Amino acid sequence: MQKSIDLNTSNSNPARHFSFPTQKLxxxxxxxxxxxxxxxxxxVGWLSTSVLPSPIAVLQDGITLTASGELPKNLSISLYRATLGLLIGGGIGFILGFVNGMSKTFSLLFDSSIQMFRNIPHLALIPLIIIWLGINESAKISLVAIGTMFPVYINTYSGIRSVDNDLIEMGKSYELSRFDMFKKIIFPAALPQILVxxxxxxxxxxxxxxxxxxxSASSGIGYMANNAEDFVDMETVVLCIVVYAILGKISDLVAKSFESLLLEWQTTGRNNI
Structure with a gap:
């Protein structure tokens, strides 16, 4: 019987069957x-270059654009717009989620209106934003900020509101102040969903x-793709798509790294299952 139990335990985590290098690959x-x-x-000619250029052709185009400085310049501009928009939108979303999550009065006052605006596709606001802000940097950054605000808001709000009441009662029994309650109990408990x-x-x-x-852009990776489309430059179009895919993957890896760092206790618990 003991032998059977040990066998079942060893099979409970399939990842253990792979060595560390294999898991990385x-x-x-x-x-x-x-x-x-x-x-x-x-x-072998199954794919026409006019439909989809080969990876080698795309790589060569990337090397050429990098050597000319065009790709690094537009990449840095796109990173600037994305980062600033995320910081503004994510910051506003977190503050609104925190305030509405911590206060029932503020939640009743603001959450319904925020949810109404959340259901408006933010890309549908492009004509309005162009009329208000023109076609300069502020319009692009504002659009990114609007798009990123609501995911952070809804998860922050939901994370705070779904904190276990037993934890809240425990904090009250220790006579924690509202700040200490948020710092030591509410925020750590809501953090997994906030990071989601x-x-x-x-x-x-x-x-x-x-x-x-x-x-209406004159720089950035999206501008490069749009400009290449006008000249039917398929290598650059595909290159821009690949760059966006790589940027998205890097962003996801950074987010997962923060999750591993900030939620180390959860990761340790899962690894021990």
Missing amino acids: LPFIIPVTLVVVWQLASS GVRYALGVMWTTLIVAETI
């Missing part, structure tokens, strides 16, 4: 396979920026 298997198949299909909102906002950030940079 697993996420790259599908992307690498797709790129190899893509290159082979292009090499940030991670989702990162995806919305890049999606919004792509659209913002293809409308």
Whole structure:
């Protein structure tokens, strides 16, 4: 009987069957396979270069644009717009989620209106934003801020409101102040869901920026893609798509790193299951 229990325990976590290097390589298997198949299909003529250029052609175009300085310049501009928009929108979303989550009065007063505005597609506001702010940087950053505000808000609000009442009662029994209650109990308990909102906002950030940079823009990765489309430069169009995909993946990895750092106790618990 003891032998059977040990056997079942060892099989409870499938990840343990893989060595550490193998676990690191697993996420790259599908992307690498797709790129190899893509290159082979292009090499044997199954894919026309006018439809989809080969990975090697896209890589060569990226090297050329990097050497000329065009890609780094537009990439830095896109990163600036995305980062600033996320900081503004995410900051506003967190403050609103915190205030409404902590106060029932503020929640009754503001949450219904915020939810109403949340259901308006933020990309539908582009004509209005252009009329108000023109086609300069503030319009693009504002659009990103609006898009990222609501995911952070809804997850912050929900995270705070869903904190276990037993934890709140425990804090009251220790006579914690409102600040200490938030610092030691409410915020740590709500943090996992807040980080989910940030991670989702990162995806919305890049999606919004792509659209913002293809409308009345003169710089950025989206502008490069739109300009290349006008000249039927398929290599640059695909390159811009790949750059956005890489930026999205890097953003997700950064978010996961923060989750591992800030939620180390949760990660340790899962690893021990």
